[in-house]
Amino acid sequence: MENEKNVSTRVLVTPGELLSEGGLKAGKNTYWQGNKIYASQMGFKSITANYVNVTPLSGRYIPRPNDLVVGVIMSVNPTTWLVDINSPYPAPLHVTEVPWRVDFGETSRFLNTGDTILAKVFIVDEIKRVQVTMKDHGSRRLTGGQIIEISPTKVPRVIGKGGSMISMIKQKTMCRLFVGQNGRIWIDGDPENIRLAVNAVRFIERESHRFGLTEAVEKYLTKPPSLKEGDNQIAPEIKSLSGDVNEGKQLREIAPEEEATTMDEPEQDTKGEEKAPPDDAEGDASQEEVPLTTEKSGEEEAEKSDEEDLEEQEKTIVEEPYERIGDQ
Amino acid sequence: MNKEVKLLREDGLRLDGRRYDELRPIKIEAGVLNRADGSAYLEWGSNKVLAAIYGPRELHPRHMQNSMKAIVRCKYSMASFSVPDRKRPGPDRRSTEISKVIGEALESVIFTEQFPRTVVDVFIEVFQADAGTRVAGLTAASVALADAGVPMKALITACAAGKVEDTVVLDLGKLEDNAGQADLPMAIIPTTGEIVLMQMDGHLTPAEFRKARDMAVNACYQIYEMQKDALKRRYAAE
The missing domain is CATH 2.40.50.100 (RNA polymerase II/Efflux pump adaptor protein, barrel-sandwich hybrid domain)
Known part of the structure; x- marks a missing residue:
């Protein structure tokens, strides 16, 4: 309250x-x-x-210890990988910080340029030298799926209070999602569902400052077929992975009615927001195919990031x- | 100085009909570029200026990095079509100087020590020039910086004053600048009143200088409100 x-x-x-x-x-x-x-x-x-x-x-992502981030391997050295974590500071990942035994010079057999990983920020020193680690529950190499980037300042909104938003998106879209604190979101699932999840995230990014966001997104996701039409039309844009602002505008033009309902209603019943999510979140864990660790990392992270x-x-x-x- | 040009009209107003202490109309819009971290477009009379911020981002070559703080790299440039006679494109003595003073003014408000080893890139592009582009550029850059979410002490506001026909006037226009007797561009931090940029071209007596300075500072507070309004409008519109 x-x-x-x-x-x-x-x-x-x-x-x-x-x-x-x-x-x-x-x-x-x-x-x-x-x-x-x-x-x-x-x-x-x-x-x-x-x-x-x-x-x-707005603002760039500045790494802090224990943040979960989605990184992309930039280059490979005999004993380290250099990871782009979407911040001004590239982060080395040392061979001793991965869960595998890697011989000298064998690094590229495990992770290669362009591979995507879920890692944890290990150390950030006073001149912002960053190191990441994968020796952590939930850290892994991410295969398949796709990555979208949002503003790091909107990450807490995407995760929601106690992970309510993210678990709701997972449940409604049946996708696997990892939200990095660095504003990168990895999504995997059915192509149709991925599209839905991407739209949901873009919706959150756009409407991040409004009340009753969780409900609004829930309504957005439980859409009648009319929205699906709209989705098909904007599909090519989403493939481009770039944070294109136009996506949302197009959607708005296509389905003005839905937009109108989502805009009005949540403001009246904002109170529900706090009660509902926890039950939801627990419900998810058992129903979903997503491995337990996934759920766990998502939630841990959520707690950390939720500034409320x-x-x-x-x-x-x-x-x-x-x-x-x-x-x- | 060309004595032939009449800069004040019979009725005491200036050539463009402004009073001696009146600004030209100013229009600011924040967040106009998609790919920049922050941006602002500003129209100040017939000046048209675009400012873009990238960063804080990794700085290369590495020997330029400062392990204690971020550096601010500013590039002011005028488009070749920005003035009546084609300007030879590329950096020249004048724009190098302006880049330097604007960059240093901005650096004084940015919390650079929060981002060691990085660079904040500031690009100011003048599309149409009509006197006072450095203050226009700085005003736009400061809005763009706030739009980019770069931590800073406060916004910077800039304005010029000068002297034409022995009268101290605010915000010189092109003719007044060319045929006038003095030009005094200034930038302040409106929350503290600190002066972060001051240059002077021409001659002013101490009394005239004080008058011009006060006039420019007062105008800065008006512009400050427009800057805040531009930033807030960006999010109110969404």
Whole structure:
């Protein structure tokens, strides 16, 4: 409930805008000068447990330890692979950090340029040298499927509170999904279903700042055949993998009625959002073909990333002010 | 200075009908480029400027990397068709200088130490020039930077003032710039009032200088509101 209050009074702030004049502490994407707190990025202002935060609307992915990321092998060396994790920093993956025994110079037999992996950020040092590891539950090489990229700032929206959104998409589309914190999403399943899942993700990306998003997406996915027509028409665009903004617009033109219903209704019954998902999520795990680890990693990640999750919020926040002091 | 050109009309207004302390009309739009991390398009009188931000991204060659902070690389360039006589395309003395001062102004607000070893690329392209392109470019670049989600202290706002026919005026137009007596482009951080860019061409007495400075700073606060509005409109529209 409290969250909801914060959300409904959400204010858009630009860098340098005054957030608080004392009483509160500087949280994410803010900085302080004197005893005043200012926004350092453009986004929505939110207050949680004495901290003023700004939920950013755009920005690059900056790796943090324990983040799950979807990486693409850029180059292969005798003892390491270089992984592109969609951040300003390429990340080496050392042979000792993979679950296989790799002899010297045999690296390319295991992973080669262009291969996709699900990995965990292992170390990030003070000058942002990054290392990733695959010696982790759920880390794996991803074969088949396809990858789409979204803005890393929208990842928490795609995962949803406690993983509610992602498990709902998995259930409705019968796809296997991995959402990396770096904004890369790997999707595998029936081509028809992949298309549906991609559309759902694009829908979330587009509508990320609105209330009752989970319900809206659920409605979006439980669409009568009319939407499928629309899907077929926009299919070629999706294949291009690029985050094309036009996708959504076309869809809108094709199925204006559906769009209208999804726009109106969720705002009335936002309260349902919090109750429903947990049951759903548990239900999924047993029904789906997806291996247990998949489900697990998805959820773990979800908890980490969901910024509305209070406990996690506090944990991460504690370190934040110290970092900011360094900024001054 | 060409004494023949009349820059003030009989009724005390300027050639384009502005009062001495009036800005030209400004239009800003954020997020106009799909492939850039952040972008902004700005029209300021007849100036037309596009700014694009890429980054923070990996910097090559590696010897240019700074292990303590990100570097800001700015490129201001004027299209060959931006002025009445064709401008020879490519970097020249003037645009190299402008790139440098704009880049340094932007660097002063970006939290560069959050992204060691990276680069923030700023591209400013002038499609149509009509005096005051450096302040127009800087104003646009700062909106684009916020649009890109680069952590920064505040937006930067820029504006010029100058002197024509012994009168201090705000925001010189092309004729006033060419035939006037002085031009004073300035950029400030509106939240603190810090000056991050100031150049002067021509001569001003100390009193005139103070007047021009105050006029430019006041105008910056007006422009600041337009910048914020442009950024907020981008998300309100969705």
